[in-house]
Amino acid sequence: MRVVGVDVGGTKLAAARDEPGAELVVVPTPQGAAAIVTTIVDLVRRVSEGPLDGVGVGSAGTFDERGTVVAATDLIPGWSGMPLADRLSGELGVPVVALNDVHATALGETAAGAGRGFARVLVAATGTGLGGAFVRDGEVDVGAHGSAGSLGHIALPGLDRVCSCGLSGHAEPYASGPGMERSFFEATGVAASLPEIHELMLAGDPAAVAAIESGGRVLGRALATAAALIDPGLVVVGGGPARLGDLLLGPARAAYRADAPALLADVAIVPAALGTRAAVVGAHAAIRARLSR
Ligand SMILES: [Zn+2]
Numbered sequence: 001m002r003v004v005g006v007d008v009g010g011t012k013l014a015a016a017r018d019e020p021g022a023e024l025v026v027v028p029t030p031q032g033a034a035a036i037v038t039t040i041v042d043l044v045r046r047v048s049e050g051p052l053d054g055v056g057v058g059s060a061g062t063f064d065e066r067g068t069v070v071a072a073t074d075l076i077p078g079w080s081g082m083p084l085a086d087r088l089s090g091e092l093g094v095p096v097v098a099l100n101d102v103h104a105t106a107l108g109e110t111a112a113g114a115g116r117g118f119a120r121v122l123v124a125a126t127g128t129g130l131g132g133a134f135v136r137d138g139e140v141d142v143g144a145h146g147s148a149g150s151l152g153h154i155a156l157p158g159l160d161r162v163c164s165c166g167l168s169g170h171a172e173p174y175a176s177g178p179g180m181e182r183s184f185f186e187a188t189g190v191a192a193s194l195p196e197i198h199e200l201m202l203a204g205d206p207a208a209v210a211a212i213e214s215g216g217r218v219l220g221r222a223l224a225t226a227a228a229l230i231d232p233g234l235v236v237v238g239g240g241p242a243r244l245g246d247l248l249l250g251p252a253r254a255a256y257r258a259d260a261p262a263l264l265a266d267v268a269i270v271p272a273a274l275g276t277r278a279a280v281v282g283a284h285a286a287i288r289a290r291l292s293r
Contacts, residue, residue, distance in 0.1 A: 001053050001291060004044050005283030007101060007276075008036060008059035010075050014276070015043045018284035023047070024277060033078035041091045054095045054291050055088060056283030058104025062146040067098035070146065097286045101279050102149070103140040105238060105272075106133035108282030113273040114236045122232035123272075124151050124223060126239035126248075129164055130172040130179075134230050138289070152176065154222045175219035177241050184211035198244055212244060213251040220255030220269070227256070227264050238272030245271060
């Protein structure tokens with residue numbers, strides 16, 4: 001079976017064949033939905049180098065079962081309503097599965113990354129926001145509205161920042177990259193990027209330590225709330241801020257243990273293993289699952 005996986009990001013499009021050592025080809029994301037579809041088709045033809053059985057695509061947005069974008073932020077104009085899987089399948093002449101990029105990342109980490117071997121994995125995706133997904137027996141449980149696993153929109157006592165969704169008290173504006181940057185700014189009046197705050201933390205700057213540790217604690221509290229409902233065997237944390245490693249995950253683990261039900265207190269919280277390749281690997285897993293049905 002020869003399949004290609006595609007990751008549609010806000011700034012980059014990445015694709016690779018599902019073969020050991022296959023090159024990950026990355027191109028800039030063009031402006032607008034129609035141009036993105038054309039670029040995906042070109043990219044798939046370029047990396048497939050021969051007969052193809054199917055394509056998996058992970059992308060920002062909420063998808064229905066047919067692979068149509070039912071909701072999307074304004075990041076990609078015209079993306080909402082795009083029948084992405086049908087459009088690509090028509091152009092490429094093979095089955096196409098399209099799914100949310102966080103869901104694809106979670107599938108990838110579970111199929112071939114940090115969550116390998118676990119039947120129930122909660123995957124958190126930190127970055128500009130705080131997303132997540134619950135993978136059960138190799139499939140993402142997307143929920144009734146396609147939004148299961150939305151860790152960032154868990155409301156926690158003591159939080160009052162306004163979230164990207166418009167409500168206040170959610171975890172995302174604390175446990176995301178911008179959230180930790182804001183914590184640092186509120187304490188110091190200095191605007192710094194997360195990598196800069198990381199450097200300051202390593203140099204022992206107390207405000208930098210506090211900003212990242214408070215982000216980690218909110219992450220851990222949100223994970224404990226989610227774990228109480230779904231009882232995962234493992235928690236995997238991915239995304240840019242997860243590169244802080246134990247500086248972020250240490251406080252997250254401590255806060256998780258303090259809030260989680262006793263039976264779940266020892267569930268491991270581990271960093272993602274596949275890096276920027278995770279969504280492409282998950283897209284491979286999604287199309288393989290569809291083709292083998
Ligand atoms: Zn929210």
